Amino acid sequence: MTKIEELLANATPAEARIMNHFAARAEGFRPSAVRDVFEVAMRPGIISLAGGNPDLDLLPLGELGAMSARIIEDEGLEVLQYGSGAGLEELAQLVCDFMGSEGLSPQLDDIQMTAGSQMGLDLATKLFVNPGDVILAEGPTYTGALGVFEGYQADVRQVPLDADGLDPVAVEQAIAEIRAEGKKVKFLYTIPNFQNPTGITLSDQRRAELVRVCREADVLIVEDNPYGQLSFDGLRRRSLYSYDPENVLYLGSFSKVFSPGVRVGWMVAPLRVRKFLQIAGEAVTICPSVLSQRLVLGFMREGLWEPHTRRTAALYQQRCQAVLDACEKYMPEGTTWTVPAGGFFTWLTLPEGGKFADAADALAPAIEAGVVFIPGSAFYEQVEVDGALVNPGANQLRIAFSAVEPEVLTEGVKRLSQVLAA
Numbered sequence: 001m002t003k004i005e006e007l008l009a010n011a012t013p014a015e016a017r018i019m020n021h022f023a024a025r026a027e028g029f030r031p032s033a034v035r036d037v038f039e040v041a042m043r044p045g046i047i048s049l050a051g052g053n054p055d056l057d058l059l060p061l062g063e064l065g066a067m068s069a070r071i072i073e074d075e076g077l078e079v080l081q082y083g084s085g086a087g088l089e090e091l092a093q094l095v096c097d098f099m100g101s102e103g104l105s106p107q108l109d110d111i112q113m114t115a116g117s118q119m120g121l122d123l124a125t126k127l128f129v130n131p132g133d134v135i136l137a138e139g140p141t142y143t144g145a146l147g148v149f150e151g152y153q154a155d156v157r158q159v160p161l162d163a164d165g166l167d168p169v170a171v172e173q174a175i176a177e178i179r180a181e182g183k184k185v186k187f188l189y190t191i192p193n194f195q196n197p198t199g200i201t202l203s204d205q206r207r208a209e210l211v212r213v214c215r216e217a218d219v220l221i222v223e224d225n226p227y228g229q230l231s232f233d234g235l236r237r238r239s240l241y242s243y244d245p246e247n248v249l250y251l252g253s254f255s256k257v258f259s260p261g262v263r264v265g266w267m268v269a270p271l272r273v274r275k276f277l278q279i280a281g282e283a284v285t286i287c288p289s290v291l292s293q294r295l296v297l298g299f300m301r302e303g304l305w306e307p308h309t310r311r312t313a314a315l316y317q318q319r320c321q322a323v324l325d326a327c328e329k330y331m332p333e334g335t336t337w338t339v340p341a342g343g344f345f346t347w348l349t350l351p352e353g354g355k356f357a358d359a360a361d362a363l364a365p366a367i368e369a370g371v372v373f374i375p376g377s378a379f380y381e382q383v384e385v386d387g388a389l390v391n392p393g394a395n396q397l398r399i400a401f402s403a404v405e406p407e408v409l410t411e412g413v414k415r416l417s418q419v420l421a422a
């Protein structure tokens with residue numbers, strides 16, 4: 001039975017009548033497991049280790065309020081009107097300069113503003129992927145990307161991460177194996193810095209190698225870098241785009257450092273490719289929100305970006321440490337976790353023979369105990385093993401530390417440890 005057939009079995013006659021007209025691609029649409037857990041996370045008394053939200057408490061709300069008022073009063077006729085499909089040129093220029101300060105050299109014409117990286121992922125998949133084409137991704141990877149890829153009926157194959165990120169040799173092998181099946185590999189989707197969900201960072205040595213492997217195999221790379229600014233040591237890791245701008249599409253976002261609610265991000269691609277992304281984007285939103293882009297521009301121009309980034313990264317580092325210390329203190333023996341160098345997340349692997357073989361089974365008792373997390377299987381596609389569908393990552397789970405005070409994190413990890421203890 002297909003997923004839609006299952007849904008039809010429970011639908012009202014009115015729903016079923018309409019659903020019968022769904023396109024084949026609706027089969028790939030699935031609710032986000034992460035979003036489902038968010039609803040629980042909002043309940044009073046629950047400590048949420050689930051949400052990948054930035055902490056907005058450090059934002060200078062007074063200044064932003066005054067700035068918003070000024071923007072509307074002084075530029076209302078412009079910012080409340082439709083804008084350019086490529087985005088606000090002044091902001092795109094600032095993005096160019098900002099990437100330039102990180103050793104990258106995109107041209108202004110290469111910048112496509114978006115309503116966040118999520119939209120960038122959608123545009124890239126829409127432009128490059130035919131149904132059945134393979135997208136290579138990290139195992140585990142960002143659930144929101146899996147949702148996009150499935151929506152375009154891609155065949156997602158995940159290459160396992162180790163402590164140093166993606167192994168270029170494993171990627172090369174995966175490409176060869178998939179081609180031997182007679183399939184097309186359209187792109188490699190990767191989050192090289194402080195990855196969602198693992199917190200893992202691709203090592204310097206592997207960056208050049210990964211880029212070389214993909215270039216030689218003629219497989220594009222889609223580099224998603226929403227967390228790169230939030231490093232705990234203040235260092236900026238070299239982006240894959242800087243190694244090979246001709247084979248890497250870069251996605252940036254203002255969501256994690258400034259605000260996810262403004263919905264502003266960007267993509268970098270050479271002009272003629274970028275124009276296609278623009279056309280695809282115009283079909284969805286006509287133009288990125290002019291008002292939002294103008295607010296981001298103001299935030300950057302007033303010099304608020306740098307200090308805010310530094311302060312939030314320092315805060316996240318303390319929070320990360322609180323989680324790592326609490327894991328050390330309370331987690332059942334044999335549990336392992338990643339040690340992130342930045343970002344929002346750490347990733348736990350439960351011991352073999354522990355109380356829960358599947359972390360998803362620990363979710364209900366954890367909620368009962370007042371804590372919520374995201375089970376590992378949410379970050380993987382199911383795979384077929386000997387004719388049966390299995391969930392990779394069942395023995396794993398994600399902890400987000402970005403938006404919770406250290407003492408609360410400690411208590412949350414303690415509660416979770418008690419649930420997981422045999």
Ligand code: PMP
Nearest residue numbers: 116117118142196253255260265
């Ligand atoms: N990519 C990754 C890896 C993410 O973690 C997220 C947000 N959770 C996104 C993209 C989407 O971010 P945005 O708000 O910029 O659309």
